[in-house]
Structures are given as structure tokens and as C-alpha cells.
Amino acid sequence: MSGHDHGDDGLSRRKVLECMTWAGTGVLWTVTGGVPRSLGIIDSAQAATAPGMTFLQISDSHVGFDKPANPNALGTLEEAVNKINAMPEKPSFMIHTGDITHLSKAAEFDNAERIISQTKLDVHYVPGEHDFIDEEVKLYRERYGRGTKGHGWYSFDAGGVHFIGLVNVVDLKGGGLGNLGAEQLAWLEDDLRGKSKSTPVVLFAHIPLWTVYPQWGWGTEDGARALDYVKGFGSVTVLNGHIHQVMQKVEGNVTFHTARSTAFPQPAPGAAPSPGPMKVEDAKLRAMLGVASINFKQGDQRLAIIDTPLQG
Amino acid sequence: MTKINRRDFGLVVAAAVLLPVATARADNDMEVHIDNFVFAPAELKVKVGTTVTWTNRDDIPHTIVSAGKFRSKTLDTDDKFSFTFTSAGDYKYFCSLHPHMTGMIKVE
Numbered sequence: 001m002s003g004h005d006h007g008d009d010g011l012s013r014r015k016v017l018e019c020m021t022w023a024g025t026g027v028l029w030t031v032t033g034g035v036p037r038s039l040g041i042i043d044s045a046q047a048a049t050a051p052g053m054t055f056l057q058i059s060d061s062h063v064g065f066d067k068p069a070n071p072n073a074l075g076t077l078e079e080a081v082n083k084i085n086a087m088p089e090k091p092s093f094m095i096h097t098g099d100i101t102h103l104s105k106a107a108e109f110d111n112a113e114r115i116i117s118q119t120k121l122d123v124h125y126v127p128g129e130h131d132f133i134d135e136e137v138k139l140y141r142e143r144y145g146r147g148t149k150g151h152g153w154y155s156f157d158a159g160g161v162h163f164i165g166l167v168n169v170v171d172l173k174g175g176g177l178g179n180l181g182a183e184q185l186a187w188l189e190d191d192l193r194g195k196s197k198s199t200p201v202v203l204f205a206h207i208p209l210w211t212v213y214p215q216w217g218w219g220t221e222d223g224a225r226a227l228d229y230v231k232g233f234g235s236v237t238v239l240n241g242h243i244h245q246v247m248q249k250v251e252g253n254v255t256f257h258t259a260r261s262t263a264f265p266q267p268a269p270g271a272a273p274s275p276g277p278m279k280v281e282d283a284k285l286r287a288m289l290g291v292a293s294i295n296f297k298q299g300d301q302r303l304a305i306i307d308t309p310l311q312g
Numbered sequence: 313m314t315k316i317n318r319r320d321f322g323l324v325v326a327a328a329v330l331l332p333v334a335t336a337r338a339d340n341d342m343e344v345h346i347d348n349f350v351f352a353p354a355e356l357k358v359k360v361g362t363t364v365t366w367t368n369r370d371d372i373p374h375t376i377v378s379a380g381k382f383r384s385k386t387l388d389t390d391d392k393f394s395f396t397f398t399s400a401g402d403y404k405y406f407c408s409l410h411p412h413m414t415g416m417i418k419v420e
């Protein structure tokens with residue numbers, strides 16, 4: 001093991017566990033008073049009546065994955081979709097934070113589309129590195145890239161919020177982390193120019209824009225540049241996937257949130273020899289999927305790694 | 313070390329019998345394995361003309377990329393990639409999906 005201090009995480013995780021209630025497969029967000037706020041994962045969120053606009057986040061479906069950690073990733077995606085369809089009130093739209101597929105195969109994209117389209121929700125995607133590995137790296141872009149810039153970045157407005165989808169899985173450099181690149185950063189700066197600082201901003205990308213655990217590549221080389229551009233804004237929410245577990249951090253006006261996978265869990269930073277798929281007992285698999293709700297103390301700078309089971 | 317029992321001895325004999333075939337092939341062949349998102353060995357010294365074969369033993373796909381030199385397809389579990397080094401030099405390489413994974417082949 002490296003000399004990094006993770007000795008405290010177990011304790012803080014247990015603390016967090018105590019105040020968690022949840023089950024579900026996607027994070028439901030609401031925008032009230034212009035500020036995005038997580039209502040928690042679908043099942044627990046349903047109890048609360050959401051004022052204002054709501055939207056959902058799902059992530060890391062890995063359609064095509066068939067290894068022991070979850071031999072049927074398409075099946076668990078379908079379970080997630082069934083839960084979404086059972087929601088009493090339809091969210092306005094959904095965000096998918098990447099790794100839709102496992103090997104970027106046409107059939108995997110087709111299967112993912114067939115299941116996700118059953119939500120009948122408008123879905124805004126960003127690619128994960130697993131969606132960008134076909135030979136010509138065109139399947140993702142052909143399917144989801146219409147109207148996007150560069151490798152697939154774009155922005156849109158909804159419910160008074162400015163949403164920005166970023167791509168940090170292309171042109172990765174040896175030894176490095178996720179990467180946005182100069183072209184995308186220039187576009188981002190331009191996209192934000194002239195926006196009122198009171199406009200709530202939601203940035204979403206696959207790999208965390210903040211440094212979670214560089215030893216496993218969990219961070220974005222030039223993510224700080226992107227965060228610089230949104231510094232002056234009153235409310236900034238950063239959503240990502242990639243690490244298949246919930247983490248939440250608040251830094252000034254910026255809230256960071258990573259989502260669970262609908263396919264397989266990954267270990268907490270440094271808790272295993274590698275970030276590879278975590279094999280859990282079959283009975284416990286679904287307890288590790290979906291996305292957790294978030295209970296965090298405002299202004300708490302500590303990283304909370306939330307590991308609560310979906311099923312008891 | 314314990315003394316060689318009969319079963320182990322049998323294996324040694326079998327290995328010895330296979331040796332001529334194995335060396336004929338293995339002389340110029342070297343292996344790198346990927347386990348737990350790590351190239352092992354991380355650094356390999358080989359002679360010009362050596363073929364190195366990488367095997368992905370993870371449940372997650374990886375690639376082997378040396379900028380401007382070689383680039384594997386995406387290797388799924390148990391997939392292999394081979395490259396024959398025909399000129400001396402240091403070949404730094406990495407996984408383009410997980411760029412924190414790096415390795416080096418020194419060809420002399």
C-alpha cells in the first residue's frame with residue numbers, strides 16, 4: 001500500500017451510513033430557488049414532493065459487461081429503468097454520465113438505447129472511456145453527438161439552470177488522468193461568457209473533474225481550469241460517474257457528486273489492489289448498484305464515501 | 313525447501329522434455345501480464361528482434377499504446393497483443409483507457 005492516509009475513511013463512512021436512507025437506481029435532483037438540490041435516489045425521493053423542476057442522473061451502465069461481478073449488466077439497467085418508470089412524477093429529463101457500453105460495440109449501443117428509451121425521457125449523454133474504444137471512435141458520436149462540439153461537448157438550458165456536458169475521456173496522456181483539452185476549455189470559457197453570475201450551473205462529465213484518487217486515475221488533469229471558469233457563479237453542481245460509488249464534496253459554492261453504476265460496484269479508493277469490478281455475493285449485488293441519496297453537512301470539506309446498501 | 317517428491321520429479325522431467333521446443337519459441341519471446349490495472353513486469357529489457365506479448369487478465373478492457381510506435385486494439389479479458397521490436401531504444405507505453413497504467417520496454 002502507498003503511504004496515503006485513508007485510515008479515517010472507515011470512520012467517516014460509518015458515520016455517514018447512520019444517517020442514510022435509500023434504495024434505488026438513479027439520483028433525483030430538484031431545482032428550487034434556482035439551486036439544484038439532490039432529493040436522493042429514486043425510491044426515497046418519491047416520498048418527497050419535489051417542488052420545481054426535477055431531473056435524474058444515471059451512470060455507468062456498461063452494457064455488454066458479462067463478467068462474474070455482474071453477468072447481466074443489461075438486466076440491472078432494465079431494473080433501473082423499471083424503477084424510473086414506476087416514479088409517480090416524471091422528471092423533466094435524464095442525464096447519463098457515461099460508460100453506457102462496455103466495449104463500444106454497435107450491439108451494445110443498440111441494447112442500451114432499447115432499454116433506456118423505455119423511460120420516454122429526454123436523455124443527455126456524455127461519453128465514458130468505454131464508449132470511445134471502437135476502431136474509428138465514431139459509434140458514440142454518430143448516435144449521441146448530433147449538435148455537439150468537438151468530441152461531444154455541449155450545453156443547454158432547462159428550468160433556469162445552465163447545463164454543460166463535458167468530455168474528459170479523449171486524448172488521455174500516459175501517466176495522466178482524465179483530460180478536457182485546450183479546445184474544450186476555450187469553448188467552455190466562451191460558453192459561460194456573458195452569463196449572469198446568478199445563473200445556476202450544472203457541469204457533468206464522466207471522470208470526476210476533481211481529484212478523487214490519482215493513483216487510480218480518478219481525476220481530471222485540467223479539471224481545475226474548468227472549475228476556475230465557474231468560480232464566480234452563485235451555484236455550481238458537478239456531476240460525474242466513472243468510480244461506481246457515491247461521493248459528495250462541498251467546496252464553497254461548488255457541490256460535487258458522483259453516481260453509482262447500474263452494472264457493478266468498484267472499491268473505495270485504496271481499499272483493493274485495483275479499481276476493477278468488485279465481486280460481491282449475488283444476493284448483495286443489487287445492494288451495491290443504483291445511486292445513493294446524499295446527506296451532507298453544508299460546508300463540510302471532508303470527502304464522504306457513501307457505501308450504503310440499496311437493499312437491506 | 314522440501315525434498316522433491318515423486319510427483320514434482322515427474323513434472324521436472326516433463327518440463328525438461330518440453331524444453332527444446334519451448335526455448336526455440338521463447339528465445340525471442342517475452343510476456344507482460346496485466347493484473348489489477350498493472351503491467352507486470354513494469355519494465356522489461358529485451359534484445360532487438362524480441363516479440364513481446366501482453367495478456368489482459370483483468371475483467372476490464374485495456375490497451376497498450378506507445379505514442380507513434382504501436383497501438384493495440386482494445387483487449388478484453390484474456391485477449392493478447394504482440395509487438396516485435398526491430399530497433400533499439402526505450403519504448404514507454406501506457407493504457408489509453410487508464411492512462412495511469414504505464415510500462416517500459418528497453419530494447420538493446
Ligand SMILES: [Cu+2]
Pocket residue numbers: 373374375407408409410411413
Ligand atoms: Cu486500462
